[in-house]
Amino acid sequence: AQSVAQPEDQVNVAEGNPLTVKCTYSVSGNPYLFWYVQYPNRGLQFLLKYITGDNLVKGSYGFEAEFNKSQTSFHLKKPSALVSDSALYFCAVRDDAGNMLTFGGGTRLMVKP
Amino acid sequence: NAGVTQTPKFQVLKTGQSMTLQCAQDMNHEYMSWYRQDPGMGLRLIHYSVGAGITDQGEVPNGYNVSRSTTEDFPLRLLSAAPSQTSVYFCAISDTKGDQPQHFGDGTRLSIL
Numbered sequence: 619a620q621s622v623a624q625p626e627d628q629v630n631v632a633e634g635n636p637l638t639v640k641c642t643y644s645v646s647g648n649p650y651l652f653w654y655v656q657y658p659n660r661g662l663q664f665l666l667k668y669i670t671g672d673n674l675v676k677g678s679y680g681f682e683a684e685f686n687k688s689q690t691s692f693h694l695k696k697p698s699a700l701v702s703d704s705a706l707y708f709c710a711v712r713d714d715a716g717n718m719l720t721f722g723g724g725t726r727l728m729v730k731p
Numbered sequence: 732n733a734g735v736t737q738t739p740k741f742q743v744l745k746t747g748q749s750m751t752l753q754c755a756q757d758m759n760h761e762y763m764s765w766y767r768q769d770p771g772m773g774l775r776l777i778h779y780s781v782g783a784g785i786t787d788q789g790e791v792p793n794g795y796n797v798s799r800s801t802t803e804d805f806p807l808r809l810l811s812a813a814p815s816q817t818s819v820y821f822c823a824i825s826d827t828k829g830d831q832p833q834h835f836g837d838g839t840r841l842s843i844l
Contacts, residue, residue, distance in 0.1 A: 622773070627771075650831070652831050659837065659838070660835075660837050660838075661735070661821050661823070661834075661835025661836050661837050661838055662774070662821070662823075662832070662835045663835070664831065664832070664833055664834075667831060708773055708774070710773075710831070712831075718776050718789060718790060719776070719831060719832070720773075721773030721774045721775070722773050723771045723772055723773050724771070724773055
């Protein structure tokens with residue numbers, strides 16, 4: 619069975635500093651990996667995805683994610699955090715057979731001025 | 732262009748009551764799905780539909796029913812509400828079968844007493 623782990627319930631960073639939100643996964647076959655962001659009282663918004671190709675994927679709002687096959691990780695990064703980046707972030711995975719998406723438990727990002 | 736509209740936004744039910752959560756989209760996407768979000772567990776797929784007249788079960792379908800008579804609407808029915816169904820429910824759409832959810836509604840917060 620496929621699974622996703624987001625080991626940090628919360629990440630705190632200062633505005634202007636780089637941020638990393640961690641995600642590791644387990645899946646049979648080739649992984650399709652996704653990041654979503656959720657603001658209070660809203661649905662999830664798609665940020666970026668990795669299917670194949672370059673290990674560094676660029677997405678919305680200046681976010682990027684690095685796929686590392688040997689470490690089965692797909693960490694979300696941003697070079698300079700903004701207070702407005704404070705939100706709940708979800709990593710998700712599915713296999714290349716088109717099976718259902720599995721979400722991680724979420725990581726709350728707090729960016730302080 | 733509203734995207735995905737969910738109604739109601741909030742609802743309190745008593746154990747044993749039934750109700751229908753509504754989901755409507757105006758983007759003409761074929762693929763619609765229902766998720767529930769519980770703290771620390773990410774989102775879990777309840778039911779999904781790949782087009783009008785076609786529905787299938789997700790990861791946690793028990794206690795829920797769906798139908799898809801039109802492309803636009805995908806209602807979720809709770810047959811006999813239980814406290815374990817207290818959750819936030821999200822409807823999501825995508826324009827490609829098997830692709831990741833691209834747009835989410837803002838959710839329905841449901842409490843079962």
